[in-house]
Amino acid sequence: EDQVTQSPEALRLQEGESSSLNCSYTVSGLRGLFWYRQDPGKGPEFLFTLYSAGEEKEKERLKATLTKKESFLHITAPKPEDSATYLCAVPDSGGSNYKLTFGKGTLLTVNP
C-alpha cells in the first residue's frame, strides 16, 4: 500500500528563520511527487511537481527537492504570509496518475 509521511506535523518559525519540511514515501515506481499549499477553509493550491531523484524546483522562498525515498520543501527567510499547511502527494502505484495519496501535511506558522 502506498504511504506518504510528512514531518514535522507542525512547525513554528520566526520570520526570516529558514527550515525544511520532509515528505517520505513508499511507492513502487514513483511517477511524480506533488507539493501543495493549503490555507484554512480553502482547497489545496498546486506548488510543484518533481519527477526524478535529484530534481529541484523553486518558487519565491520555496525550493522543493527529491531523492529516491523522500522530498524536502525548503523555506528560505519565511514571511508570515507563508503560514499554511503544506501537503505532499504521489500518484497511485497501481497505475493511475489521477489517484493521489496525500500525506497528513505540515502546519507551518511563521511569526512576525
Added chain:
Amino acid sequence: KAGVTQTPRYLIKTRGQQVTLSCSPISGHRSVSWYQQTPGQGLQFLFEYFSETQRNKGNFPGRFSGRQFSNSRSEMNVSTLELGDSALYLCASHRGGGLNTEAFFGQGTRLTVV
C-alpha cells in the same frame, strides 16, 4: 482562466438525508477527481472521472457515488448521510495527457451532518 468551481460552498444536512455536490473543472480539463478531507484522515481519494466514465474508485462505501457530464462537469452524491460524513469535499481537475497530471483543486464544499 477560471479555476475549478464547486457549489455550494457550505451545506448542513440531517442524518439520513442525501446530498449532491457540484464541480465545474477548468476549461479544457477532461478529468475530474473527488477527495474527502477530515482532520483525522486528511485527504482521501473518492473517485475519478474521464469522459463520463469512472476510471478509479477509492475505498468508500457505495453510499458515495458520482457522475460526469459531457461538458466535463461532475457531481457527487452521498446518500443516507452519517455524522462521520461531515468533511470538506474537494474536487480537482486534471489537464491530463502524458506526465501532466497535476491536480488543480476547487475551494471545496464544507458538509456538516447533524
